[in-house]
Amino acid sequence: MVSIGYTLLCEQAGPKELVDYAVRAEAAGFDQLVMSDHYYPWLESQGHSPYAWSVLGAVAHATSRAALMSFVTCPIRRYHPAVVAQKASTLGVLSDGRFTLGLGAGENLNEHVVGGWPHVQQRHEMFEEALQIIRPLLNGETLTFSGNHFDVPDAYVWDRPERPVPMAVAGSGRQSVTLAAEYADGLIATEPEPHLVEMYEQVGGAGRPRYGQVAICYGPDEAECRKIAHDQFRWFGMGWKVNTDLPDTDSFKAATQSVREEDVAAGISCGPDVEKHVAAFKKFVDAGFTDVALIQVGGDSQPMFLDWAQEELLPRLREL
DSSP: EEEEEEETTTSSHHHHHHHHHHHHHHTTTTTTTEEEEOOOOSSTTTTTOOOHHHHHHHHHHHOSSSEEEESOOTTTTSSSSHHHHHHHHHHHHHSSSSEOOOOOOOOHHHGGGSSOOOOOHHHHHHHHHHHHHHHHHHTOOOEEESSSSSSSEEEEEOOOOSSOOOOEEEEHHHHHHEEEEEEEEEESSSOOOHHHHHHIIIIITTTEEEEEEEEEEEEEEEEHHHHHHHHTTGGGGGGGHHHTTSSHHHHHHHHHTEEEEOHHHHHHHEEEEEHHHHHHHHHHHHTTTTTEEEEEEOOGHHHHHHHIIIIIIIHHHHHO
């Protein structure tokens, strides 16, 4: 059975609201709670970006059943990888082993706040070194590491859950998918691409979790949902080669000026029709993903969405 997740999107709600939504989502029956890790929102209209790790700690304390996951954390600029291993293990303890560390190579939008944004080749080198540091520390090893980008003279994580925190790595091509198979316990992707799953299995990831994420905008008025999706998520279709390099909300506003409402609605299911949203979710199921998290676009609509999901959407998704 596919695990059904709910996304705690830090860019569209404040910290207290996110904890409240997490409690409501668990009570509604969601299997997993995944949380974005941003310093900036994508667009100013989203209006939020609290520190994800503080919120995750509160969510771990306030919930008891649902799995938790960072979706995703970049361990190459804002955070040193040794520190990422420490806080992931702490989350593992606080959540009684429910936390999975989701990792990716990051975006300029969030990482430039501590300095310049490296070239893509350098980022990939840094990311692999970060995985080489984080993996043994999560496993309880004492680590000494000297690389081209990171140095760890001597590190050991003292507080860890009984079972090491699992890692999942975001993949979009052969290089990143291979890293996921070599260093991590699962693959993350935001597009329902069967070839990514096939590639992951071919390079050693067979039998491991594959995490996907799908954005929808539920509401009683389809036209209003389309407006909300366009206002807050029109960046979504530009692709990661663009999204990773734009530095701030003004850049995303400028880059999306020509994106029309109908363009966004073509990629994000909008309105009250449960079958449209089920079909969007099913694309990931059909592509071979084992865990799929929903994003409900629109910060103010979360309580309404969670009530509807409990009554209508989750029963339909369980049938898949």
